[in-house]
Amino acid sequence: MRFGVVRFPGTCDDVDALLAARRVGEAEILWHADADLKGVDAVIVPGGFSYGDYLRVGAIARFAPVMGEVERFARSGGLVLGICNGFQVLCEAGLLPGALLPNTSLRFVCRQVELEVVNAGIPWTRACEPGERLSIPAKHTTGRYWAPDDVLDALESGDQVVLRYAPGHNFNGSARDIAGVCSPEGNVMGLMPHPEHAVDVLTGSVDGLKLIGATG
Amino acid sequence: MRARVLIRPKEGILDPQGQAVERALPALGFEGVSHVHVGRLVELDVDDPALLPEMCERLLANPLIEDYSIERPDADRWTQDAGPDAPRG
Numbered sequence: 001m002r003f004g005v006v007r008f009p010g011t012c013d014d015v016d017a018l019l020a021a022r023r024v025g026e027a028e029i030l031w032h033a034d035a036d037l038k039g040v041d042a043v044i045v046p047g048g049f050s051y052g053d054y055l056r057v058g059a060i061a062r063f064a065p066v067m068g069e070v071e072r073f074a075r076s077g078g079l080v081l082g083i084c085n086g087f088q089v090l091c092e093a094g095l096l097p098g099a100l101l102p103n104t105s106l107r108f109v110c111r112q113v114e115l116e117v118v119n120a121g122i123p124w125t126r127a128c129e130p131g132e133r134l135s136i137p138a139k140h141t142t143g144r145y146w147a148p149d150d151v152l153d154a155l156e157s158g159d160q161v162v163l164r165y166a167p168g169h170n171f172n173g174s175a176r177d178i179a180g181v182c183s184p185e186g187n188v189m190g191l192m193p194h195p196e197h198a199v200d201v202l203t204g205s206v207d208g209l210k211l212i213g214a215t216g
Numbered sequence: 217m218r219a220r221v222l223i224r225p226k227e228g229i230l231d232p233q234g235q236a237v238e239r240a241l242p243a244l245g246f247e248g249v250s251h252v253h254v255g256r257l258v259e260l261d262v263d264d265p266a267l268l269p270e271m272c273e274r275l276l277a278n279p280l281i282e283d284y285s286i287e288r289p290d291a292d293r294w295t296q297d298a299g300p301d302a303p304r305g
Contacts, residue, residue, distance in 0.1 A: 098280070
């Protein structure tokens with residue numbers, strides 16, 4: 001499995017994503033200004049503050065040249081994982097439903113969270129069991145998942161809610177405790193917590209490898 | 217032509233920034249303030265103002281979570297003349 005990790009100006013988790021992906025396969029950087037995915041098998045849009053998050057999180061990054069290729073890749077069934085800011089970018093690009101709003105606390109929060117795997121049947125979660133708990137860090141100010149109620153109903157009935165915050169762990173006020181969602185076909189997934197920071201026992205958990213490594 | 221785009225959180229979506237301001241005002245002795253919402257103002261010069269709604273839909277606002285309105289100077293006053301629910305053209 002060869003991963004491409006997108007790097008925008010302002011991305012800051014690209015190196016961790018690269019190193020995490022290299023634990024389970026090969027990985028290289030995809031520069032934002034190049035409309036070229038270099039023939040990778042899967043794309044990771046990592047966390048950070050793409051284009052400074054000016055105007056609105058993810059709003060400007062979605063128009064970067066590389067994103068046109070990511071959209072084409074995703075719409076033809078390619079595997080795409082958006083983490084934190086990457087999740088925000090994929091929502092802005094319309095590849096995932098909903099939007100991320102400021103945490104109800106209005107504070108930046110950095111903590112380990114417990115997630116529950118709701119849908120273990122997509123490429124990104126097939127190493128997990130339904131209902132399994134994952135311990136993964138989250139760190140963001142704008143992570144409150146929101147979509148209109150009818151969209152949330154459709155996501156739940158269509159198995160597009162992939163991960164929920166376990167009881168007591170929904171620190172950002174996300175609708176229906178949603179931490180991660182996927183496209184209708186399951187090839188595109190976005191989540192606010194950071195699996196690429198949970199790949200070594202040194203930092204407390206290796207559960208992130210279950211998501212990043214599942215596609216191999 | 218000069219134009220202003222006002223962007224607001226959609227009604228019904230929790231707006232913690234507005235709530236924080238609403239709580240801060242009475243703390244300074246300003247009573248009788250409610251329904252505070254904090255949005256964004258974009259000012260711009262634009263050659264073709266007919267493009268403004270599309271600019272709003274595609275970049276300046278996220279129509280899923282935000283409402284916007286476009287104001288253009290009319291003589292020496294600003295008038296509100298368009299938005300997602302207003303007639304266009």
